[in-house]
Amino acid sequence: MNFDQILAAVGGFGKYQKILYIWICLPNVLLAFHMMVSIFTGATPPHLCRDSLDPVARNGTFDYTPLILNSSEDSCSWSERSLQDNRSAPLRCVHGWVYSNETFQSTTVTEWDLVCENARLNSIGSSIYMFGLLVGSVVFGSLADRYGRRLILLLSIALQTVFGVAVAFAPNFTVYVMLRFVVGATISGVIINAFVLGTEWTCTKRRMLAGITTDYAFGLGYMMIAGIAYLIRDWRKLQLAISAPGFLLIFYIWVLPQSARWLLANNRKDEAIALLRKAALVNGRELPPTLQVEKCEVGGGSKHRHTALDLVRTPKMRKRALILFYIWFVNVLVYYGLSLGVSRLGTNLYLTQFVFGLVEIPARSIVLFVLPFSRRFSQSGFLAVGGLACLFMLAVPADQSNMLTGLAMVGKFGITASFAVVYVYTAEIFPTVLRQTGIGVSSMFARMGGVLAPIINMIHSHSPTTPLVIFGTAPVLGAVLALMLPETADKPLPDTVEDVENWNTRTPADIEKLKVPADMCELTDKTGEHHLRSNM
Known part of the structure; x- marks a missing residue:
């Protein structure tokens, strides 16, 4: 008996799963807040060296914006006229800067003077935050395979809320970066566990919705943060506003279920049966005794504790894992490279941020239409679109801001x-015994891209074309590599490494035996007492 068949029997996409999706979507809205808030809290407003201004300007009481637009002064120094040769000599700004408060009341840049020679600290802080996501993907991914998706998801949400609030009270930049590092780590814990929990409770036909639905929630948060930041211009108040709502999720302790698939893979069958019975009850079904859940084996019933090394120990598993690692790396590199570089487009920051979030809705929607036909070609095609668009930007003159923005x-x-596809694709390629670890390691490589994205954007001031070359060629290469992966659309999930290695050696009879009918999300007995029914 295959677990997908058991899941179909109790309702593979019924009321139970739809309620679960609500629970895994809510934290993803908050994730978008934390991921994108630095665009506003770490923004650099127009500024001039304080010593280069007259006494009125030093008190910050002048109309600053016209002055900075009409001034030829260097914002990192001030000029003092020499008495000997009547020439101006640039001197280092030693008394701080005056910042325009037209757009922001305060940011981390204005509070800690992260400009000029300290400007790199802002990008380094963003990279350290992304490094936190990398660490979290490894730590929380392996912990979830050992202690379960539910426990680690609850822990991640709790830590994210506490440390997110603490960021708002950071006394200095060092403490701020350290706290943000922890928040970044917890974000990985929420992302991968919420996604896998949804995937493992969903039937074959609908399991792609676990990734797409949570992506919609992230896109909603992406747009909302622009409105929240527009209303709250002080960075500490903004940080508090996006973090405190996490305390409202305390009720997850009572409503969030464990993964029955994970319980079976870890020989905790009594708990799995209890959960399956509950799911069947909520879905208006019964767990048929003829399915003999007690005899179902997920992961082959092996007590062997799998590690990340098993991802590269065998030939086919190694090839697929390495390609997926690269695709994850590229997706995050370009995604955050474009997102964090939004201020360079020369348009209204809040409006552009909102539109960047809005474009995610049709992007996710088109995935719903094309993904059922092919995971492989969808992955390759979207990577190619993303990469080629960046390369085409190289041919557009810098003064054509509208075309560049388009x-x-x-x-x-x-x-x-592409990002939406890779979550679904990865969960279907990695076997159950390594699924969480595989997604965790994939996320680790993705976060390497996140770490590099702010650094690559720093290069723009020295070489404007270099970031676009990198953001363009990397996805195109990923598009080629994606064609080397197997097609997983409407295929049963592999449970063991042996299933992966024997992927192409299965006979049609073997596949039919394991496969839940493609247009069905509920399986019942053939005796007439229960019938196969569509859940479309």
Whole structure:
């Protein structure tokens, strides 16, 4: 008996799963807040060296914006006229800067003077935050395979809320970066566990919805943060506003279920049966005794504790894992490279941020239409769109801001769609015994891209074309590699490494035996007492 068949019997996409999706979507809205808030809290407003201004300006009481636009002064120094040769000599700004408060009341940049020679600290802080996501993907991924998806998801939400609130009270930049590092780590814990929990409770036909639905929630948060930041211009109040709602999720302790698939894979069958019975009851079904859940084996019933090394120990598993690692790396590199570079487009920051979030909705939607036909070609095609759009930007003159913005939107569209596909594709390629670990390691490589994205954006001031070359060629290479992966559309999930290695050696009879009918999400007995019914 295959677990997908048991899941179909109790209702593979019924009321129980739909309620579960609500629970896994809510934290993803908050994730978008934390991921994108630095665009506003770490923004650099127009500024001038305080010593280069007259006494009135030093008190910050002047109309600053016209002055900075009409001034030829260097914002990192001030000029003092020499008495000997009547020439101006640039001197280091030693008394701080005056910042325009037209757009922001305060940011981390204005509070800690992260400009000029300290400007790199802002990008380094973003990279350290992304490094936290990398660490979290490894730590929380392996912990979830050992202690279960539910426990680690609850822990991640709790830590994210506490440390997110603490960020708002950081006394200095060092403490701020350290706290943000922890928040970044917890974000990985929420992302991968919420996604896998949804995937493992969903039937074959509908399991792609676990990734797409949570992506919609992230896109909603992406747009909402622009409105929240527009209303709250002080960075500490904004940080508090996006973090405190996490305390409202305390009720998850009572409503969030464990993964029955994980319980069976870890020989905790009594708990799995109890959960399956509850799911069947909520879905208006019964767990048929003829299915003999007690005899179902997920992961082959092996007590062997799998590790990340098993991802590269065997030939086919190694090939697929390495390709997926690269695709994850590229997706995050370009996604956050474009997102964090939104301020360079020369348009209203709040409006552009909202539109960048809005473009994610059609990107996710088109995935719903094309993904059922092919995972492999969908992955390759969207990567190609994202990469080529960035390369086309190289041919557009710098003064054509509208065209550059349009191409940036196309690139964001392609990468966002690719990002949605890779979650589903990865969960279907890795076997149950390594699924959480595989997604965790994949996320680790993805976060390497996140770490590099702010650093690559720093290069723009020295070489404007270099970031676009990197953001363009990397996805195109990923599009080629994606064609080397197997097709998983409407295929049963592999449970063991042996299933992966024997993927192409299964006979049609073997596949039919394991496969839940493609247009069905509920399986019942053939005796007439229960019938196969569509859940479309």
